[in-house]
Amino acid sequence: MQTNLADFIKDTREGKEAEDILRKCVHCGFCTATCPTYQLLGDELDGPRGRIYLIKQVLEGKPATVKTQQHLDRCLTCRNCETTCPSGVQYGRLVDIGRQVVEKQVGRPLFQKLNRAALKAVLPRKWIFNPAMKLGQSLRAVLPKSLQNKVPVAQDAGLWPQTEHARKMLLLDGCVQPAMSPNINAATARVLDAMGVQLQIAPKAGCCGAIRYHLNEHEDGLNDMRMNIDAWWPYVEAGAEAIVMTASGCGATVKEYGHLLAHDEAYAARAAKISALTRDLSEILPEFQPQLVQCLQGKINKRIAWHPPCTLQHGQQIRGKVEGLLTAIGVDVKLCADSHLCCGSAGTYSVLQPKLSYQLRDNKLRNLAATDAEMILSANIGCLTHLQSGTDTPVIHWVELIDQMMQVQEAEIEPG
Structure with a gap:
């Protein structure tokens, strides 16, 4: 695909990456067949090919509209299209870039701003989210169905093993998972303990960065990533052989730290190391x-x-x-x-x-x-x-x- 990016972005890091991605797209349309929102809505602009065209227009200088924003908002970022694409188009990276540009140009109504601000403020912060979830669970029976859907029944995580093992791995505790389903990480620790592996949690590690990054607050998301790298680095230097992910959404993000922070001289090398060490649990347990x-x-x-x-x-x-x-x-x-x-x-x-x-x-x-x-x-x-x-x-x-x-x-x- 030929491109002619506008001056405001063409010489930026994001612009160069977007141009490289756009030029790989041949508009074959294979991606539309596996796009969930295209299947539901039947609109070309609610499929990857249409969204790529919208992003291309905006990056080439055409002003974004509320309609442009709506079509990009409807994208799940499931990346099914990346699996289908024969040309290797990294659609997920492109839509992140496009959404941020559109956000700056179009803005949002007050309700949308408040809703997104609440998500960015509450979900990544355990000290806010955990008490809120406990309160919701205690009141779950009287909550409206829409809120019950977001508040799982409280569960007992059981015991965390205390055995010392020579083999040690780090575990990303996560931001919402410990409050919503604490048994997942505890179960992981027990299973790996039985296999002779000790799981460690870095107390200062928090949200993987995906929440804020994918809500168009890229720098805040990158700061979350930097905080995790700082929290994990002493354990990495001490010999932790892997960073275990029990939430695949977090794993997908942490594996991209090396790419997302490649421009940061202070963090680039460490970010690449962290990404290289990151393993989904499904990549670890088959060893046993x-x-x-x-x-x-x-x-x-x-x-x-x-x-x-x-x-x-x-x-x-x-x-x-x-x-x-x-x-x-x-x-x-x-x-x-x-x-x-x-x-x-x-x-x-x-x-x-x-x-x-x-x-x-x-x-x-x-x-x-x-x-x-x-x-x-x-x-x-x-x-x-x-x-x-x-x-x-x-x-x-x-x-x-x-x-x-x-x-x-x-x-x-x-x-x-």
Whole structure:
């Protein structure tokens, strides 16, 4: 695609990156076939090809409009189009650049500004979010359905193992997951402890940066990333062999630290190192498959449906690892029809675009129900909460199932 970027951006870092991405696009349209919003709305401008054209126009100097902003806002940033694209167009990076330019040109109505400001202020800050979530859980029974959907039932995380091991890995605790589903990280710690690996949490690490970055506050998001690098670096220097991600959305972001901070001389090298060390849990546990098979094979007879988050299968390009491990230990795992499509959670999307989000959720749940599964597994806190809000079928993180199986195994071998 030929480009002629406007003076305001053509010589900037973002402009050069956007131009490189735009020139790879051949407008073949393969991406529209796998775009969830295009499938729902049938509008070319609500598909990747149309949005790329809108971004190109704005970067070439055509003033952005509210309509331009609306079409970009409706994008889930699921990156399914990146998986489909034969030309390797990095659409996710392009839409981040385009959205920020449009935001500066168009602005927003007061309600939208307040809504987005609240998300950026509350979600990344545990000291605000955790008490708010606890209050919501205590009042959950009397909350309206729209709020109940965002407030999961309180759960007991269980014990965190205290055993020292020679092998040590860092764990990103996350910003909302510890309050919404504390058992996920605790279950991960217990499973890896049984495999001889000690998980460590850096107290000063916080939000991965995705929330603010994807809400067009790029510098604030980058500052969140820098804070995490500073918090993790002493552990990295002490020999932590990996940084474990139990939320695939966070993992997709942390793996891009090296790229996003490549322009920052003070952080570029360390950011690249952090990205290189980052591993989704599904990249780590298969190493221990023989041990898991030995102790767990045949311990569960439930029919399981696996929902792969977009940030895992499209963002991180990880497919088949969870299903392969679970199948190896004897779990009957099924993928639903259109398993490549987004469930509609997409970070803050379910708050900012609720109508489209719930349409996608209900479509996904219908397909999952068709598998006759007794339980739904996923790998991202947003997907888990969003899907659970529309079904009575239990929806849990896949490591929680392994943890449950291991606890049953331990109970069986205990004397008396």
